Amino acid sequence: xxxxxxxxxxxxxxxxxxxxxxxxxxxxxxxxxxxxxxxxxxxxxxxxxxxxxxxxxxxxxxxxxxxxxxxxxxxxxxxxxxxxxxxxxxxxxxx
Amino acid sequence: xxxxxxxxxxxxxxxxxxxxxxxxxxxxxxxxxxxxxxxxxxxxxxxxxxxxxxxxxxxxxxxxxxxxxxxxxxxxxxxxxxxxxxxxxxxxxxxxxxxxxxxxxxxxxxxxxxxxxxxxxxxxxxxxxxxxxxxxxxxxxxxxxxxxxxxxxxxxxxxxxxxxxxxxxxxxxxxxxxxxxxxxxxxxxxxxxxxxxxxxxxxxxxxxxxxxxxxxxxxxxxxxxxxxxxxxxxxxxxxxxxxxxxxxxxxxxxxxxxxxxxxxxxxxxxxxxxxxxxxxxxxxxxxxxxxxxxxxxxxxxxxxxxxxxxxxxxxxxxxxxxxxxxxxxxxxxxxxxxxxxxxxxxxxxxxxxxxxxxxxxxxxxxxxxxxxxxxxxxxxxxxxxxxxxxxxxxxxxxxxxxxxxxxxxxxxxxxxxxxxxxxxxxxxxxxxxxxxxxxxxxxxxxxxxxxxxxxxxxxxxxxxxxxxxx
Numbered sequence: 001x002x003x004x005x006x007x008x009x010x011x012x013x014x015x016x017x018x019x020x021x022x023x024x025x026x027x028x029x030x031x032x033x034x035x036x037x038x039x040x041x042x043x044x045x046x047x048x049x050x051x052x053x054x055x056x057x058x059x060x061x062x063x064x065x066x067x068x069x070x071x072x073x074x075x076x077x078x079x080x081x082x083x084x085x086x087x088x089x090x091x092x093x094x095x
Numbered sequence: 096x097x098x099x100x101x102x103x104x105x106x107x108x109x110x111x112x113x114x115x116x117x118x119x120x121x122x123x124x125x126x127x128x129x130x131x132x133x134x135x136x137x138x139x140x141x142x143x144x145x146x147x148x149x150x151x152x153x154x155x156x157x158x159x160x161x162x163x164x165x166x167x168x169x170x171x172x173x174x175x176x177x178x179x180x181x182x183x184x185x186x187x188x189x190x191x192x193x194x195x196x197x198x199x200x201x202x203x204x205x206x207x208x209x210x211x212x213x214x215x216x217x218x219x220x221x222x223x224x225x226x227x228x229x230x231x232x233x234x235x236x237x238x239x240x241x242x243x244x245x246x247x248x249x250x251x252x253x254x255x256x257x258x259x260x261x262x263x264x265x266x267x268x269x270x271x272x273x274x275x276x277x278x279x280x281x282x283x284x285x286x287x288x289x290x291x292x293x294x295x296x297x298x299x300x301x302x303x304x305x306x307x308x309x310x311x312x313x314x315x316x317x318x319x320x321x322x323x324x325x326x327x328x329x330x331x332x333x334x335x336x337x338x339x340x341x342x343x344x345x346x347x348x349x350x351x352x353x354x355x356x357x358x359x360x361x362x363x364x365x366x367x368x369x370x371x372x373x374x375x376x377x378x379x380x381x382x383x384x385x386x387x388x389x390x391x392x393x394x395x396x397x398x399x400x401x402x403x404x405x406x407x408x409x410x411x412x413x414x415x416x417x418x419x420x421x422x423x424x425x426x427x428x429x430x431x432x433x434x435x436x437x438x439x440x441x442x443x444x445x446x447x448x449x450x451x452x453x454x455x456x457x458x459x460x461x462x463x464x465x466x467x468x469x470x471x472x473x474x475x476x477x478x479x480x481x482x483x484x485x486x487x488x489x490x491x492x493x494x495x496x497x498x499x500x501x502x503x504x505x506x507x508x509x510x511x512x513x514x515x516x517x518x519x520x521x522x523x524x525x526x527x528x529x530x531x532x533x534x535x536x537x538x539x540x541x542x543x544x545x546x547x548x549x550x551x552x553x554x555x556x557x558x559x560x561x562x563x564x565x
């Protein structure tokens with residue numbers, strides 16, 4: 001699988017990253033290397049093998065539906081944001 | 096050329112759990128401050144571990160069974176990635192590959208069926224409010240449990256689209272999985288509409304109208320899209336596949352952002368949530384909790400309550416359950432009282448929250464049948480059964496206190512009739528009647544009713560009068 005410049009630009013757009021020109025090439029090369037390394041697995045015939053979704057062999061990890069008072073406050077949440085207004089997180093206009 | 100519309104609907108239903116899907120935070124943010132019902136799990140601080148809410152699993156099973164769906168013994172969660180301020184995680188936790196609810200169907204009041212492709216559990220997104228030049232984000236709604244119900248493209252008219260959405264709403268409130276408050280977004284509909292020439296094998300290009308929150312909007316949006324797409328096709332152009340918004344005010348759809356292709360969401364298995372493996376026993380046990388559904392009531396009362404009345408009353412599950420407790424011979428008269436009296440009242444919604452006992456209702460129907468209460472009096476007493484001051488006293492006592500019990504005792508009635516016939520002002524009418532003027536009997540009945548202060552049974556009075564004047 002070949003990673004093209006457009007792929008990197010597309011992926012960056014999806015995550016709202018802005019990349020400098022030289023970063024596009026560098027990331028493209030990095031990603032190409034990673035995919036090449038992973039692609040070694042393609043040599044194995046895994047037809048009929050159940051995909052591994054997780055490795056802990058756990059299932060049905062759930063909790064009762066009861067409200068627990070939270071330690072983290074709204075102020076702490078808002079302190080993590082760049083800007084806030086009226087107890088909400090303020091972001092550039094999106095539609 | 097004639098075109099056949101084909102419609103498929105995705106519906107998001109907020110589940111009425113106490114806590115969120117993956118955190119132990121209060122899920123009921125109604126009337127609460129913005130960002131006051133949020134935990135670090137919801138906004139995905141590094142190292143936070145989501146833990147599944149067991150009740151959401153139980154409610155999903157009930158919702159699935161309400162739609163005659165298979166429940167999948169094994170289901171999993173996946174991450175659906177997108178970048179938008181309503182989701183601080185940068186992804187939504189959903190069930191893309193292995194949903195908990197499999198195929199089923201919903202039966203419409205008309206008898207038609209809409210197949211369900213599947214339904215899955217997922218977390219809701221935060222709420223954005225747009226202002227001039229900026230937007231504000233409230234995360235209270237993040238990870239409110241949702242099930243997304245995906246229909247097959249089995250709908251072919253705006254009316255059926257409306258009926259399907261309404262029936263889904265009824266199923267969800269009867270099953271008790273959602274508050275079903277559409278005004279507050281408890282259920283939202285995305286509607287896919289396409290047109291194809293009649294007889295064509297393939298479906299046409301579809302558009303998706305997103306985020307409709309009333310049955311009426313669904314119906315109007317589909318009507319509008321059918322008309323718009325017909326025009327496009329008839330002018331020889333092509334329908335553009337796109338996502339649209341709907342405005343109730345203008346009655347029009349308008350294009351939104353371009354549709355992202357599925358691969359753009361970069362789905363991957365959610366590594367933090369182990370799979371669900373539900374035993375057949377667990378599924379059976381939960382499924383058995385499903386109460387009577389609208390379809391069951393249609394079967395039960397089909398021959399008893401008129402169809403149009405039944406369809407109105409079916410919007411109120413507690414009322415249907417109450418009617419289910421009442422002896423069948425009285426169901427018709429009581430359901431008519433609900434339909435004609437209560438639903439016309441301004442406070443009907445309030446009243447319906449606290450229904451009279453089935454004993455009180457039965458007694459009312461009995462008294463009406465035995466003519467101890469006139470129809471008008473029965474309506475009056477019926478309303479008093481909801482009156483906070485009077486309810487609980489019992490039907491008979493209320494009727495007595497209001498002086499509404501009809502005089503049926505023939506001896507007592509005869510005495511009143513005699514009094515009236517002895518009065519000078521009725522002499523002329525009596526003579527006229529005897530001379531063959533039939534209609535003056537109404538005047539005489541009226542006089543007797545007046546004398547009895549409205550308690551006499553007019554039918555019986557007329558009979559006595561005719562005998563006496565014969």
